[in-house]
Amino acid sequence: MTLPLFPVTVIGSWPRSNEVKRAMRDKRDGRITEEEFQCIADQAILQILKWQEEAGIDIVTDGEQRRDNFISFVAEHLDNVQMLSVSELLEYVEDKASFEEILGTLDVPAFSMSNPAAVGKISRKKPLALGDYLFLKKYTDKAVKVALPGPYLLTRAMWVEGLSMDAYPAKEDLAVDIIKVLREELEDLIAAGVEFVQFDEPVLTELVFTQKNANRTFMCGALTAKADAEEEIAFALDLMNQVTAGMLGRGTRIGVHICRGNWSTQEHVLLRGPYYPLIPYLANVHIDQLILEYATPRAGEMDAIRDFGSKEIGLGIVNPRTEVVESVDDIVERVQEVRKYVPDEKIFLNPDCGFGTFAQRPMNSDKMAVQKLKIMVEAAKEIRGKVLS
């Protein structure tokens, strides 16, 4: 699909309406059937699609309305995966007091946190996202982005000592099957003609930006205590490159999204730090596009981009968590800066992260999300005008 210069897109998630949240609870508690839930989600998705199309963005998503959050949904799609609540997770943590303290200081929404754990050999019971794509594509001519949890995120989240060890003695063993699952999904998505697949790997920032004691974050349960950061980055890189081997250049753009957390609107509790320590990953990962935060000052200087290789940049240009709409001038200025490092045809514009990563804690209102999309579209038009004139 032909895209204009500086295509505008989103990260993926959109706030869930009260109706969708109620339907999620009703489904979980058995008050409505899976089909009834999907019907309610379908309607919500069509509304969100309409908002995105009216705002004029170039690549749309389904707002992840069928998912409780960006990772937990895999439990329903895989065999031998069990959802753990925070209290159940605590059973597997040796130092419960410090884990609870971390949850408290980081303003983690405990009610939102649930973690899929491997309790046996995992495999795909049904596709993870293919059905979501096929539904959305029936209703739009726009290019579609589909988000999937990245292989490192899944490995960190799903390997829970004491639960996973019979099937997988170490997290590296589980990773082999996670790569298999993600490659099967990617094959299906490429065959279906998906325009853009984005792997979410937020937990990479936890390796380099947490304080020395905070070796567990809410981001994925992350019960595997942090090992040496450089080794973990190399491990994460190897997993991603195994997933994308032979998949590039087949019509589907493949990206990785990395951010410093999107679980609270309190910027000060989210992770902070420039991209430099992640360069070994960012420069060597075999993908088309890096989708990165740059609207928040916590992401540091833009000059790190020169060391990312010649990939496309999905430039985070609006903050999904604030109630102030960025100005066209600010966005244009930021894009002019990135143009020093990246050719025009490789610059995409997007928010720093989703507008509703966790169903129970949206980062913004529908109205503000729409306004932020519109301002990106307006800025993209202005930049195209400058470039082409």
Ligand SMILES: [Zn+2]
């Ligand atoms: Zn994010």
